[in-house]
Amino acid sequence: ETGVTQTPRHLVMGMTNKKSLKCEQHLGHNAMYWYKQSAKKPLELMFVYNFKEQTENNSVPSRFSPECPNSSHLFLHLHTLQPEDSALYLCASSQSGTGVYGYTFGSGTRLTVV
Amino acid sequence: DQQVKQNSPSLSVQEGRISILNCDYTNSMFDYFLWYKKYPAEGPTFLISISSIKDKNEDGRFTVFLNKSAKHLSLHIVPSQPGDSAVYFCAASKGGSEKLVFGKGTKLTVNP
Numbered sequence: 051e052t053g054v055t056q057t058p059r060h061l062v063m064g065m066t067n068k069k070s071l072k073c074e075q076h077l078g079h080n081a082m083y084w085y086k087q088s089a090k091k092p093l094e095l096m097f098v099y100n101f102k103e104q105t106e107n108n109s110v111p112s113r114f115s116p117e118c119p120n121s122s123h124l125f126l127h128l129h130t131l132q133p134e135d136s137a138l139y140l141c142a143s144s145q146s147g148t149g150v151y152g153y154t155f156g157s158g159t160r161l162t163v164v
Numbered sequence: 165d166q167q168v169k170q171n172s173p174s175l176s177v178q179e180g181r182i183s184i185l186n187c188d189y190t191n192s193m194f195d196y197f198l199w200y201k202k203y204p205a206e207g208p209t210f211l212i213s214i215s216s217i218k219d220k221n222e223d224g225r226f227t228v229f230l231n232k233s234a235k236h237l238s239l240h241i242v243p244s245q246p247g248d249s250a251v252y253f254c255a256a257s258k259g260g261s262e263k264l265v266f267g268k269g270t271k272l273t274v275n276p
């Protein structure tokens with residue numbers, strides 16, 4: 051596998067469910083990101099991890115809980131979501147210290163909260 | 165308040181003609197600008213970028229122009245091809261940051 055892989059591609063969950071989104075990168079990068087794309091809105095940065103340490107939390111509600119066990123894997127744990135959380139969730143990775151050069155996105159997880 | 169704005173949600177052009185996608189920004193601290201292309205069911209892919217020390221960058225059919233005084237950049241695609249049909253996102257960053265600030269995107273349709 052190459053690039054940035056996200057699973058699942060699609061997810062439908064109830065408001066009381068708990069689910070997790072997974073992201074894996076095979077690029078040797080050491081920075082990973084979660085972005086959210088809601089309908090008719092720009093992509094919004096949610097979390098940044100550098101060398102497994104969270105360096106940015108962009109005022110994201112606590113019902114979204116990220117986890118970065120190593121530089122290659124990033125999770126987004128979801129619980130008690132609201133219908134307005136339905137969106138495309140994109141993971142990205144880059145080489146820390148190179149700015150936005152080499153930023154690579156995964157294909158995203160389309161989340162629907164019912 | 166949106167720092168990166170793409171005011172045209174959609175654009176339709178004929179194959180072979182020029183496509184011009186526009187982007188405005190409000191934060192004068194931004195010093196690096198990128199364009200991403202996104203097909204349905206795929207993540208955004210990098211297309212072309214420009215540093216604030218330049219006013220033009222060209223890569224094949226794609227040229228990005230930057231007007232710092234107007235805080236405006238544009239992406240020109242010449243000639244446009246049906247395979248260019250996608251959503252184009254403008255993004256900006258500042259001071260070597262790894263955080264990207266995106267616009268809402270413009271959906272380009274190139275008609276055969």
